[in-house]
Amino acid sequence: MAAAPAVRFLALCVSLLLSVGGNASEPPDPENAPALSGAELNWTMSCRGCHGTNAEGTEGGAPNMAGQVSRFLKVEGGRQYLVRVPGVAFASLSDAEVAELMNWMLWKFDKENIPDSFSPYDEKEVGRLREKPLLTSVAEVRRELILKIDDTPGPDHIGKVLTVTGAIEPDRLGETLMHEHLFIDFWLPADEPARWNQLFGRTPPTSPEQLKAWRQPLTMHNRTGMAARLWANRDAFTLDSLQDALDEVSDFRELGGGAIVDVTSIGLNRQPEKLKEVSERTGVRIVMGTGYYRTAWHPVTLMDMSVRDLALRMYEDITVGVNGTTVKAGIIGEIPIEKITSAEPVTGESKVLRAAAMASSWTGAAISIHSDFYDMSKLTLALDLLERDGADLSRVILGHISNAAVADLAFLEGLLQRGVFLQFDVFGNPWQLSMNDLRGAEAILSLVEKGYSKQILVSHDLCTKFQLTRFGGFGLKYVHTVLLPYFRDQGMTEAQIDDIMTGNPARVLPLSRPWKSPH
Template identity: 35%
Template sequence: MCCSALVASPAEPATVVNAANLMPGTSHLPGSAALRIGRARLAAHDTPRSGAMTSGRNRGLVQTVLGPVPPSELGATTTHEHLHIDFSRMYRPAQDSPSEELADAPITLGNLGWIRRHYYSNRSNLQLTDLDTAIEEVRKFREVGGGAIVDATSTGISRNPEALARISRETGVHVVMGSGFYVAAAHPEDMDERGVEDLAQEIVGDIVEGVGDSGVRAGIIGEVGCTWPLDPNERKSLLAAAIAQRETGAAILIHPGRDEDAPLEILDVLAGGGADVERVIMGHLDRTVFEFEALRRIAESGCYLEWDLFGNEGSYYPRAEVDMPSDAQRLDFIRRIADAGYPERIVIAQDIFTKHRLIRYGGHGYGHVFENIVPTMRRKGFPEDVIRAITVDNPARILALA
């Protein structure tokens, strides 16, 4: 792939259809009290850190797979998706249902209901590797007002920089690529022997020089995978992410372990490694934190709060120990923490990593947040400036290199 192709700018963003008033250039409506509180809390942190080792050309810009762009160009953004991923190593047979004959079956209307319930138990469902399908789905995201997507695919689950560059180029949607290491089960075989500094320099290389020989640069560190209890190699990965953040100015995106104490433990590890916690996105809060006071403690750390499982609702969640909230319940939780003074620390997404959630296979697609959730936010009385903060301004701020 020629270098000129990698720095070409995406086409101009499409006109917003269902996410009206979210794109750049739209004037703010009067600010809510909660939003003013959030802005006051952030005022001291808007200036880029002097110690960041990004070049002067990239500091303050968002590094996409086609090159750096001003944050104002992103538009409506989902901060945690997967456009090209092979999650096959996470396959597991269904425990409560005969599954051998369905494990390798193609997705059909006849088995879609079963796959929705057991989406880790069909190998084809775990593979998003068809580029034409990805382009088709991302075009639909753009048609409903989407401007940018963070592809959170990290090392070990088939990150494909060339594919992401082509998707962005052919759809006009900005794509920010992830870096770093996923959970221990997906770590490289030599992870036990590698040191923190070695891991950190691999992440730095992805951001500063590009992944491998592709020339395509990552723009965020993550998703950095953690389990509960925290695996020793995952702790190394977190410390490496902290070093890489200091050297590049990139934000860190976290996949926490499945325990309500996991987010704060992870933040402690990152802070101990010298990371700027206010440049960390704590993902998967939907399935991790269910008590408001626990959520408030995480918010008080200064990190960003990410509800990234929109469209993945209770009836279909395969883990019986978790009562997955509905989209409406997610919004109620988000409204409560926004009203508590944290509207400028919230981002949202869908974390699509399986076929059954794509439009082609009967799902809601990458545009669900803008096609369905934003209108629901309005019906629930979210102020327009809070909606814009969550979908446009907050992603733009955290994705800009510090």
């Protein structure tokens, strides 16, 4: 589900604020205007709970206004839009009060982006605009304005990798893990059995004993039993600790790691600012993902959204920033394919896949696919659908290959011959038998021997507390401490290992074309 527009949340806050005095003809300075203390107090009482103390917003809720909202003043129709949104147009405030609050918020939260030519809102203008409220097309109008704001060729991004700290040359990535989750929250509520059923027919905990296990914190004492019953504990499916992320990424860096791709999807508690902090503090490059995950986690409104709406949300994450921040996504994914179909009725996952192809054509970003762990037959269909919708298959990564498909090398070769990357990315997971790791490694060795070293990627899919080092897992270390030594023992050359760890990420992650408008 596309996040609610920043300016709409701004408008909703305006509608809650009490009246404040002052002259709307001059833009007030919130740092030096004691008369505005009432507005600041009302912000604290009425808006901070949704937007945060500094208007930074929340994942899946109110988007960030800081450093963003004044950008709308730079494009035709943007100034008018800020007042015509329903929350402002129908606010129980006088036109003069709305004008003053609009001016104050623009200066408070996005002073740097206010155009030199800006003239403050006044009572007359606000009154005229409020007579023409937007009633049914708020989200679409906002998206079109964003496209105008960012409708530039983007020459500085062509051939570069978009990380959470900015665009970089691909040769600065280094050894890269292509599919991880440093921050994620994807447990399902125990009182929503329909969503559990969408996850391979699972059932939620219901008995007192099951619910007790479900609700207790994961510890080293109960870890083994919980890992054996993968979905038995809610806490295991929440990664929200900055310190845990710093520890794991630092360990990866000490082993020679250079970059990580975090493919946490929309609605799974993405943390753009935390990812940026981890990158800045460890020196490891981080590429952030955008997209929608499996059906059980789809927002209830997804089936009412058009493919273009879904694609526009991904486009906005890449060209503008995630959740209203300036932290940009650099890859589309992970995108599920378990429930895709080429026939009617179109499923939610089919719509998301089409949207991924559309967003990739607009941005040049690669697409990372979440394959069905148990049924690889959907891979061929996914590629057919992506190709039909104009996706460049050389920009497509087929993930989670380290399962059923490794038994059929001819099938994997057929996929590789279509130009895609194969990603073996569940190495070291506690719920995978060691033989599965061995089969995945042997499949990679066979494919490399056949000449496909430039189309292979590896990773761990860190996504649960079970996998963290402090809970006895491998963290982000298995590839470097177990897999790569095994490859060397089996005769894989350093050049081939370099392809897998460094060269291939540097080939697939750079944006392949200028950003273009989806008009």
